Amino acid sequence: MFDYLVMGMILHEELTGYDIRKRIEMGVGHLYKASPGQLYPALKKLTGKGLLTLREQMQGKRQKKYYQATEAGKAAFLAWLSAPYDPHADADHYLVKIFLLGELPQDLRRQRLGEYEGILRGQLQGLDAIEKQLPTENLSDRNYYEFASFYYGYQTLQIMLRWIGHIRAEKPLSAFLQGKEEEK
Amino acid sequence: MFDYLVMGMILHEELTGYDIRKRIEMGVGHLYKASPGQLYPALKKLTGKGLLTLREQMQGKRQKKYYQATEAGKAAFLAWLSAPYDPHADADHYLVKIFLLGELPQDLRRQRLGEYEGILRGQLQGLDAIEKQLPTENLSDRNYYEFASFYYGYQTLQIMLRWIGHIRAEKPLSAFLQGKEEEK
DNA sequence: TCCCTCATGTAAGTAGTTACATGATTTC
DNA sequence: GAAATCATGTAACTACTTACATGAGGGA
Numbered sequence: 001m002f003d004y005l006v007m008g009m010i011l012h013e014e015l016t017g018y019d020i021r022k023r024i025e026m027g028v029g030h031l032y033k034a035s036p037g038q039l040y041p042a043l044k045k046l047t048g049k050g051l052l053t054l055r056e057q058m059q060g061k062r063q064k065k066y067y068q069a070t071e072a073g074k075a076a077f078l079a080w081l082s083a084p085y086d087p088h089a090d091a092d093h094y095l096v097k098i099f100l101l102g103e104l105p106q107d108l109r110r111q112r113l114g115e116y117e118g119i120l121r122g123q124l125q126g127l128d129a130i131e132k133q134l135p136t137e138n139l140s141d142r143n144y145y146e147f148a149s150f151y152y153g154y155q156t157l158q159i160m161l162r163w164i165g166h167i168r169a170e171k172p173l174s175a176f177l178q179g180k181e182e183e184k
Numbered sequence: 185m186f187d188y189l190v191m192g193m194i195l196h197e198e199l200t201g202y203d204i205r206k207r208i209e210m211g212v213g214h215l216y217k218a219s220p221g222q223l224y225p226a227l228k229k230l231t232g233k234g235l236l237t238l239r240e241q242m243q244g245k246r247q248k249k250y251y252q253a254t255e256a257g258k259a260a261f262l263a264w265l266s267a268p269y270d271p272h273a274d275a276d277h278y279l280v281k282i283f284l285l286g287e288l289p290q291d292l293r294r295q296r297l298g299e300y301e302g303i304l305r306g307q308l309q310g311l312d313a314i315e316k317q318l319p320t321e322n323l324s325d326r327n328y329y330e331f332a333s334f335y336y337g338y339q340t341l342q343i344m345l346r347w348i349g350h351i352r353a354e355k356p357l358s359a360f361l362q363g364k365e366e367e368k
Numbered sequence: 369t370c371c372c373t374c375a376t377g378t379a380a381g382t383a384g385t386t387a388c389a390t391g392a393t394t395t396c
Numbered sequence: 397g398a399a400a401t402c403a404t405g406t407a408a409c410t411a412c413t414t415a416c417a418t419g420a421g422g423g424a
Binding site for chain 1: 210211212213214279282283284285286287307311314324325326327328329330331332333334335336337339340341343344347350351354357362
């Protein structure tokens with residue numbers, strides 16, 4: 001997965017490892033980290049597989065290594081991004097796929113987002129079922145915080161759904177942030 | 185961290201490994217998994233360290249193993265939970281700590297939640313600074329989805345802050361879900 | 369001059385998943 | 397009598413973090 005995220009950064013541009021890390025950090029950094037100990041070995045491995053090209057350049061006394069995806073690399077990346085969402089394999093990485101979704105043609109994009117929306121709705125229903133079974137009386141302190149965590153998860157799912165709906169309709173992003181749009 | 189989560193489940197109750205897994209799944213499961221390959225070795229290790237007691241019981245032909253925290257286990261757990269939040273060490277585990285917060289006396293609880301709120305506010309300011317630098321014109325498809333992910337992260341942080349504010353005031357949980365409470 | 373950011377990388381360790389193996393009990 | 401759930405566990409693997417090591421370039 002991480003490999004594809006890296007490749008996604010260098011489809012159209014030559015970048016150094018350092019640049020790639022910065023990009024990832026700014027983009028999905030709050031949710032997903034790219035430590036140097038993970039990135040540099042990955043770049044080496046991907047180059048070895050022929051998915052990246054490496055161009056070394058001296059800048060003064062400083063060695064810089066520019067990487068870019070090869071045709072094989074681009075093909076592998078697109079195959080991965082185009083594949084239907086699999087809740088089993090992708091669970092933690094939806095956000096990363098969506099982050100990169102601009103690389104896909106519009107019809108595929110719509111389809112993937114639709115699938116994802118369906119999966120999330122299913123999860124929300126699952127939480128609804130649990131919620132109905134939660135006791136509402138005689139709550140201990142313990143229960144209060146346990147349930148609070150549950151509700152937080154619930155809320156997060158709702159936001160995610162609203163978010164997917166928003167970007168599926170390709171509405172302007174600023175409108176999403178305000179959060180004051182009409183409810184479904 | 186995982187060790188403390190496990191201990192938190194068996195402070196006041198004897199439970200089997202299976203029960204513990206179920207509890208964790210229901211409580212923070214959407215955010216944090218407890219696979220058997222992680223849990224069973226952990227139970228063994230913690231028992232070896234004297235932090236848990238183990239009582240074996242045959243139920244018909246079925247062997248069941250009941251675990252509970254020892255005094256040493258409870259002390260270790262409380263020390264961990266009482267410690268000030270450290271964004272460096274705890275980053276991914278705030279939610280787990282909050283999930284267990286009912287075990288702490290009220291004044292400490294308040295204090296920890298307050299610290300956490302401060303940290304989150306700082307993060308939000310960081311994102312604000314980034315947001316101001318994002319271009320708003322001539323956005324490519326690529327940018328749309330990249331920024332969308334950014335805004336999602338932003339929104340999630342806002343929700344988290346609202347959530348912390350909510351539980352810090354110990355307001356009823358149902359009110360949080362509706363999301364139609366007054367903004368600060 | 370000192371510190372920050374740029375820039376590359378490795379070694380050792382921790383955390384966590386997946387897949388398997390086994391078998392009892394309960395429910396349809 | 398089949399399927400789901402209860403119940404325990406291991407081995408192999410993958411993913412990821414932390415801490416270290418090294419040094420250039422730019423700005424205060």
